[in-house]
C-alpha cells in the first residue's frame with residue numbers, strides 16, 4: 479500500500495512510538511487520526527501535524543466504535559491501524575508482600591492485549607468494506623509487542639504475557655483476515671527512548687544501553703515509525719513479528 483494513499487488510525491498516538499508514527503506518516507502524505515486517552519497531548523500533537531484526534535480508551539468497546547466512526551468521517555476510510563497504546567508494569571510472581579496482585583495483572587493484560595484486540599477487530603470490520611487496491615489489499619494492521627514477549631525479565635510477568643499474546647495473534651489473525659485482504663504484522667521493539675522510559679532517569683537509561691549489542695544506544699522512535707511505514711508499503715509482509723532491538727537479548 480502506498481503511504482500517500484494510507485488513512486491510518488494510530489492508538490497511543492499522543493506519545494512515544496505512536497506519536498512518532500503519526501508524525502512520520504503525515505510527513506509522507508498519509509492521513510492520520512490519533513486515538514489516545516490523553517486528550518491534552520493528543521489534541522496538541524494532532525493540531526501540530528494536521529491529524530484528527532479521538533479520545534479513545536482502547537479497552538472500551540463503545541469508545542473505540544465511536545473513534546472509528548469519527549476517523550471514517552475525518553478521512554473517508556480507514557486502511558491502516560497501528561496499535562501502540564500500552565502500559566509498562568513491574569511486579570514479581572511472588573514478591574516481598576506476597577503473591578502478584580491479580581488486579582494489576584488483569585489491568586496490564588486488559589490494556590495491552592485486550593485493548594489491542596478490541597481496536598484491531600473493529601478496525602478490521604471497517605476495513606473489510608474498503609474497495610481493494612491493485613494488490614487485492616483492503617487494509618494493514620500493525621500491533622506493538624515487545625522483546626519482552628520472548629525474553630521477559632524478572633518482575634515483567636504481566637507485561638511479557640500480554641506482549642507474547644500479541645506476538646501470538648499475528649498468524650491466526652492473518653489467516654482470519656486473508657479473505658478480507660487485510661494483512662497484520664507485529665513489531666517487537668527493544669528499548670526505545672520514549673516517555674515510558676525517559677522517566678527512569680539518565681543513569682538507568684545509560685545502564686540499559688550497555689546491554690544493546692550494536693548500536694550502543696536506545697532506539698529512536700523515528701526508527702520504529704520507519705519500520706511501521708515499511709510494513710504498510712511492503713505488501714508481502716504478513717502474519718509475522720519483527721524484532722527491532724539492536725540485537726539486544728535481555729537477561
Ligand SMILES: NC(=O)c1ccc[n+]([C@@H]2O[C@H](COP(=O)([O-])OP(=O)(O)OC[C@H]3O[C@@H](n4cnc5c(N)ncnc54)[C@H](O)[C@@H]3O)[C@@H](O)[C@H]2O)c1
Pocket residue numbers: 489490491492493494495496513514515516534535536537562563564565566589590593622623624625666667668669670671672673674675
Ligand atoms: N518504549 C519502549 O522501549 C518500548 C519497548 C517495547 C514495547 N513498547 C510498547 O510500545 C507501545 C508504546 O510505548 P511508548 O514507549 O510509546 O509509551 P508511551 O507511554 O510514550 O505512550 C503510550 C500511549 O498510550 C496511551 N494509552 C495508554 N493506555 C491507553 C488506553 N487504555 N487507551 C488509549 N490510549 C492509551 C497513553 O496515553 C500514551 O499516549 C506500548 O505498547 C509499549 O508496551 C515500548
